[in-house]
Amino acid sequence: MRFSVAAAALLSAAASVKAASFSVIVGFNDTLTFNPANLTGVADGDTVAFQFASKNHSVVQSTFAAPCTAAGVSSGFQNVSDPNGATFPTWTLTVENATAPLWFFCSQVTATSTHCQAGMVFAINPTAExxxxxxxxxxxxxxATSPAGQNPSGSIVSGTAGATDAALSVSGSTSAPTATAASGSSGTGTSAPASSSSAAANGASQLMSGNSISILAVAGLVAGLVL
Structure with missing residues (x-):
């Protein structure tokens, strides 16, 4: 009986190692929107995959105090030449500190305004305040006067983000998920990335190996209990 209880507890701990995945569609239905516009309940280690569905958009971190000013990571502009195509570029990030909200905007500029000024913004874990x-x-x-750079950037957010805005890091570069992945449901798709940097690939590899090591460790503990 003690073995059954211990084994169940260990297996439950192994299951909790796996982080949650969220999907957000950028330019949903050819509009200047993120869908969903915000996410709640995102925890440390969770990933958010931004799937670009139309036009030429970006995902740039900002702050609550300055919504349209770059202050962190950036996906760079991701152009979608065919919104009816089979694949769409995706940019994935991993949340490293979910204790404070995260704020983002599209930095695209038009002849008379910006996408940010049109309300194309996104938030992770907004609060009542x-x-x-x-x-x-x-x-x-x-x-807004100057858009963020077009080149993807990552790693830890610099101090300019402010103490009240949490940090995150990029876990991968752009890839081409299947069209069915662009449904707004949790998940990052299964197709292989079309392009990736060595740093991004290492990050994904480390995330995977970390989960594998944790599961193997639990398996070893269960085996020890059996013996």
């Missing part, structure tokens, strides 16, 4: 609606209204009211 710092709500998504307040963030979006601040973006619409802002006078």
């Amino acid at each position: 710092k709500s998504f609606d307040a963030f979006q209204q601040a973006a619409i009211a802002t006078n």
